[in-house]
Amino acid sequence: MSLVHKTAAELGRLVASREASAVEVTQAHLDRIAEVDSKVTAFLHVDAERALAQARTVDERIARGDKLGPLAGVPIAHKDVFTTEDMPTTAGSKILEGWRPPYDATVTRRLREAGLIILGKTNLDEFAMGSSTENSAYGPSHNPWDLSRVPGGSSGGSSAAVASYQAPLSTGTDTGGSIRQPAAVTGIVGMKPTYGGSSRYGLIAFASSLDTPGPFARxxxxxxxxxxxxxxxDEFDSTSIDAPVPPVVEAARQADVAGLRIGVVKEFGGEGYQPGVLARFHETVDLLESLGAKVVEVSCPTFGYALPAYYLIAPSECSSNLARFDAMRYGLRVGDDGTRSAEEVMALTRAAGFGPEVKRRIMLGTYALSSGYYDAYYGQAQKVRTLISRDFEAAFHQVDVLISPTTPTTAFPIGERADDPMAMYLADLCTIPSNLAGNAAISVPCGLADEDGLPVGLQIMAPVLGDDRCYRVGAAVEKAYADRWGGPLLSKAPAL
Amino acid sequence: MSAITRDEVAHLARLSRLALDEGELDHFAAQLDQIVGAVARVAEVAAGDIPPSSHALPLTNVFRPDEVRPCLTPEQALSGAPAVEDDRFRVPRILGEEA
Incomplete structure (x- = not known):
């Protein structure tokens, strides 16, 4: 098996035992990028030289006998919404084209400290707003299963990179589903940790009460x-939780659901869901029962209002956060001809630098926060948010985890929803409640839809700081399906 | 009846510091009308006495120790600036002639 088809855990072991060097592992992935990324367009920026230099450092440290973590020498693709002081950071926007941040995000710094090799920065919907990467100012990424379809979004470059073996791991951020939905539609694993479990310092903000960094892997x-x-x-993020990281690795190794109580969310299914998605989901429910879990139906009546509440709360926070792009201190400046005022330059720059979806959300948020509309829109959405958290609390009194399909449909064709915002927003129907409540949720592959042969994701939701439960159930499903399918789902993907 | 008018969208664009052209205003007015119409469904939820949540975590006033520590140098802070003069950000005029 070639190096690019190995798991991150295996690669880490090979590098640690010096059976393969970090340089060899990194070069294999750079070669894979050179071979396939002209078709997939997962990356906005690749820095081969810097990646190889990092790999040499890891090899030297291992040769010296330094004790490094389990992922030392393993390559990773990094979403281009985390600041990196040695690489450009664009957030998929023209307004930050060519910008070099003066500091590393906490996530970036910790990847480096763990000895992970950052290959480059991955494509995303502009400022992480979207479900397809079509809102990127630098063009869409493509789904490795079918290049005419979207890889999901906003972290679609990261999902596409991992699904096409250009990297064994990647980072994402999940504000309304931007890790779980792209993982589901590309047949890989994507996790939204508990809000506050991973640092937002140096993550370019979209909606600060919702944004959560998380991992992608195969x-x-x-x-x-x-x-x-x-x-x-992280003391640099005031919403960071000061508690130990839940035992996620141990749970992933445990991979057992015997005796676990699992709730099927009654509100997620039926009209608007693709039959092939529902068929795979129901099969997985049966599978979990056969593995010894106790499955019951659970009603979360307010979940049906999560989508409208989210599309008031997230744009409101976005309209405030994106005010920092003012053409004064960094980024694009347009129309500064000596005659125009700062305010005129600001308006011209923002009109030229932001794409349509970002403009829509800034205006929608400005509207929802306007005096006269605030109580009816933003205020009411915040109350609905409280009720969604209460639905989760009540559900987790009855069951250990909740499950649903991750997305209502499989990957849709590029262009199909590009200028139809409401159709695009529906991609996040099942993922949004966990952002509003801040609890942990993962997507794992659960088969291919009969209609189109494309991947379907199972979403597993756990309480706040119950991240380990997501991994425990996810690993059990993964193991049972690998036995049934004779390998991982991704091995069924067509060769690129 | 539309949920949001073209004039309102033009006003929002001004508040948002977005210099939109006429074509964009028409396009966004139709789309925002559709979106506002859809999200207005939150009003269907009976939530009169429910406290609002601005956040998922019950955290308030989190501070780290107030200690002097290294920060960005002027060169680093100005490294991405569109225009610089005398170690400062150079910006277009802020006060109007009539002000």
Missing amino acids: NVLDAALLQEAFSGH
Whole structure:
């Protein structure tokens, strides 16, 4: 098996035992990028020289006998919404084209400290707003299963990179589903940790009460290893949780659901869901029962209002956060001809530098926060948010985890929803409640839809700081399906 | 009846510091009308006495120790600036002639 097809855990072991060097592992992935990324367009920036230099450092440290973590020498693709002081950071926007941040995000710093080799920065919907990467100012990424379809979003470059073996691991951020949805539609694993479990310092803000960094991988254990590597308290993020990281790696190894109580969310299914998605989901429910879990139906009546509440709360926070792009201190400046005022330059720059979806959300948020509308829109959405948290609390009194399909449909064709915002927003129907409540949720592959042969994801939701439960159930599903399918789902993907 | 008018969208664009052209205003007015119409469904939830949540975590006033520590140098802070003069950000005029 070639190096690019190995798991991150295996690669870490090979490098640690010096059966393969970090340089060899890194070069194999750079070669793979050179071979396939012209078709997939997962990366906005690749820095081969710097990656190889980092790999040499890891090899030298191992030769000296330094004790490094389990992912030392393993390559990773990093979402281009985390600041990196040695690479450009664009957030998929023209307004930050060519910008070099003066500091590293905490997640970036921890990847480096763990000895992970950053290959480059991955494509995303502009400022992480979207479900397809079509809102990137630098063009869409493509789904490795079918290049005419989207790889999900906003972290679609990261999902596409891992699903096409350009990297065994990648980072993402999940504000309304931006890790779980791209993982589901590319047949890989994507985890949204508990809000506050991973640091937002140096993550370019979209909606600060929702944004959560998390891992992508081709298997559950690798995702757990990556989450463990970059998680934990950070004094530079005032919403960081000062508590130990849940035992995610141990849970991923446990992979057992015997005696666990699992709730099927009654509100997620039926009209608007693709039949092939529901068929795979129901099969997985049966599978979990056959593995010894006790499955019951659970009603979360307010979940049906999560999508509208989210599309008031997230744009409101976005309209405030993106005010920092003012053409004064960094980024694009347009129309500064000596005659125009700062305010005119600001308006011209923002009109030229932001794409349509970002403009829509800034205006929608400005509207929802306007006096006269605030109580009816933003205020009411915040109350709905409280009720969604209460639905989760009540559900987790009855069951250990909740499950649903990750997305209502499989990957849709590029262009199909590009200028239809409401259709695009529906991709996040099942993922949004966990962002509003801040609890942990993962997506793991659960088969291919009959209609189109494309991947379907199972979402597993656990209480706040119950991240380990997501991994435990996810690993059990992964193991049972690998036995049934004779290998991982991704081995069924067509060659690129 | 539309949920949001074209004039309102033009006003929002001004508040948002977005210099939109006429074509964009037409396009966004139709789309925002559709989106606002859809998200207005939150009103269906009976939530009169429910406290609002601005956040998922019950955290308030989190500070780290107030200690002097290294920070960005002027060169680093100005490294991405569109225009610099005398170690400062150079910006277009802020006060209007009539002000």
